[in-house]
Amino acid sequence: MRIREISTADTAAFTECLRRTNEESGTAGQPIDMGEVERLIKMSCKHSGKNIFVAEDDGHIVGYSCVIGGNQLSDRHKGIFRIILLSAYRGRKWGTRLTEAAVSWARKQGFRRLELSVASNNHVAQVLYQKCGFAVEGIKRCAFFDGKDYHDEIIMGLLFDSALDCDGAAELQ
Ligand SMILES: CC(C)(COP(=O)(O)OP(=O)(O)OC[C@H]1O[C@@H](n2cnc3c(N)ncnc32)[C@H](O)[C@@H]1OP(=O)(O)O)[C@@H](O)C(=O)NCCC(=O)NCCS
Numbered sequence: 001m002r003i004r005e006i007s008t009a010d011t012a013a014f015t016e017c018l019r020r021t022n023e024e025s026g027t028a029g030q031p032i033d034m035g036e037v038e039r040l041i042k043m044s045c046k047h048s049g050k051n052i053f054v055a056e057d058d059g060h061i062v063g064y065s066c067v068i069g070g071n072q073l074s075d076r077h078k079g080i081f082r083i084i085l086l087s088a089y090r091g092r093k094w095g096t097r098l099t100e101a102a103v104s105w106a107r108k109q110g111f112r113r114l115e116l117s118v119a120s121n122n123h124v125a126q127v128l129y130q131k132c133g134f135a136v137e138g139i140k141r142c143a144f145f146d147g148k149d150y151h152d153e154i155i156m157g158l159l160f161d162s163a164l165d166c167d168g169a170a171e172l173q
Helices: 008-024 032-047 094-110 123-131
Strands: 002-005 050-057 058-070 078-085 113-119 135-145 150-159
Touching: 008 032, 008 058, 008 078, 008 150, 032 050, 058 094, 078 094, 078 123, 094 123, 094 150, 113 123, 113 135, 123 150
Parallel strands: 078 113
Antiparallel strands: 002 050, 050 058, 058 078, 113 150, 135 150
């Protein structure tokens, strides 16, 4: 298994990965449009503020991480981070490797920060994020409902150079 940047040659395999991850997480709805996926990959390949990293096993894409940078002057310095692996591939450090690949790329791109949110009952993801340098920045109470219970949404961020100036540092009241 290896981790690498996505390319347009991955369109069919990545579409299948999205279909399977949606199915596993119970979010499968409309069939995924392969043309849309190709457009997304092309945008990631040529847009300097976006990228997708895939975990490939025997020709199959079994998970991915991505960074989605902003388009505006106000948010171009930061990226949103996402990650998912098919369940059969979890717990073998592939999540760590996918996160490290995306973080290292974002650092080289000159991003000032990465951010994400995670459900409070997702302990594995929280361990992973803290290990990779993310810190808790806030909590949205009862933001997720899983059909049975409510869970807080934990907001996490990673600053590449926390020594850089930032005016009006938030002091939560
Ligand atoms: C979150 C996810 C990407 C982590 O990837 P992974 O390959 O399973 O994680 P890793 O094997 O790299 O382990 C990361 C850390 O979590 C810990 N961990 C892994 N599985 C665990 C488990 N079942 N219970 C407790 N801790 C666990 C590991 O010990 C590791 O820490 P360590 O290196 O200090 O030992 C993966 O589990 C996943 O896809 N989950 C579903 C989607 C998801 O939750 N995405 C994030 C939404 S915010």
